[in-house]
Amino acid sequence: MTITTLEKLDARGRELVFTGARTTNSFADTPVTDEELRDIWELTRWTPTMANTQPLRVAFVRTPEGKERLLPHIAEGNYAKTQAAPATAILAVDNRWHDQIPTVFPIRPEMRDHFEADEAARSHAGHFSAGLQAGAFILSTRAAGLAAGPILGYDKDGVDKEFFPDGNWSTILVVNVGHPGENPWFDRLPRVPEDAALAWA
Amino acid sequence: MTITTLEKLDARGRELVFTGARTTNSFADTPVTDEELRDIWELTRWTPTMANTQPLRVAFVRTPEGKERLLPHIAEGNYAKTQAAPATAILAVDNRWHDQIPTVFPIRPEMRDHFEADEAARSHAGHFSAGLQAGAFILSTRAAGLAAGPILGYDKDGVDKEFFPDGNWSTILVVNVGHPGENPWFDRLPRVPEDAALAWA
Secondary structure, three states, X not given: OXXXXXXXXXXXXXXXXXHOOOOOOOEOOOOOOHHHHHHHHHHXXXXXXXXXXXXXXXXXXXXXXXXXXXHHHEOHHHHHHHHHOOEEEEEEEEOOHHHHHHHHOOOOOOHHHHHHHOHHHHHHHHHHHHHHHHHHHHHHHHXXXXXXXXXXXXXXXXXXXXXXXXXXXXXXXXXEEEOEOOOOOOOOOOOOOHHHHEEEO | OOOOOOOOOOHHHHHHHHHOOOOOOOEOOOOOOHHHHHHHHHHHOOOOOHHHOOOEEEEEEOOHHHHHHHHHHEOHHHHHHHHHOOEEEEEEEEOOHHHHHHHHOOOOOOHHHHHHHOHHHHHHHHHHHHHHHHHHHHHHHHHOOOEEEEEOOEOHHHHXXXXXXXXXXXXXXXXXXXXXXXXXXXXXXXXXXXXXXXXXX
């Protein structure tokens, strides 16, 4: 339901989603249910993308068999935490995201044909909007009461071949999901100084 | 401050940031202060990026002079709302984001040299993490009690030349910021069906 009166998120919400949440590097053996994983998606799927195209796809790996298929493709430094996490989300771009245009953007179904004909534009637009959704997915995980541990140290081709053998989904980020274990967070690192990050006109 | 006990974001928070907020297509003339714009950044700057590199930069355009410089580069369909918005954020990648590595990732300052030597890797990593941050920026705007209207219909080269003439920042997204005006939202469009968006292993 669309909200009609805006207001600031309260202090606890700001901490949970933005300022107090941390990338998690160890996981407790507390399980995560499929319902909790679906709740992450329930938040992410409403966040904006170019022309509502929603190119992000998610493969949730949470069985021992699934983990066994995933772990050989994870870099050494990310192995133990990925093994320990009760669930791992493989975030991917659907290389044929434009096939959904008649459904998700019915006011301009012909946009599908434009992106069918222009592979470079399709790849750029798909990766850009999926990146926005990936940013939202991390924050959605936190909002669902779970810890997120996004990692980029993995063999993309290996993950793609194992999980998306038809070539239609292309991995962009792997996110471990669960509850924090022992010593779950590194010390907080510095932020880019405001005068280097912001400009005013 | 790092939070140590996770919990779900409450129902109102979920609505404000994820499920009830909408991309805004008209703006009231209610002003937005620089303090409110800084508050958006205060939320975004803590969200995760690869090796804490934080490549996103933001130029906040909120003076009549700034708007006059921006508007000639905005596509016709986005012109009226960009003119009406009390502030417009130009989101950009810093093409020399790796120069910040010794500051933001002091445990591996030599990563700077790796990315200095490999322009393709630098561009890919910078755009990917800036995309995550751009997704977070939209949600931060909502969490700051403001309406966000992200647009991709603009002349990127024109915006870059006008606002970033030294070539160091490269625009990736323009986001109008303010308070909703009349008929601010289109009808909600369909979501990609769950069986097309999610996989389980």
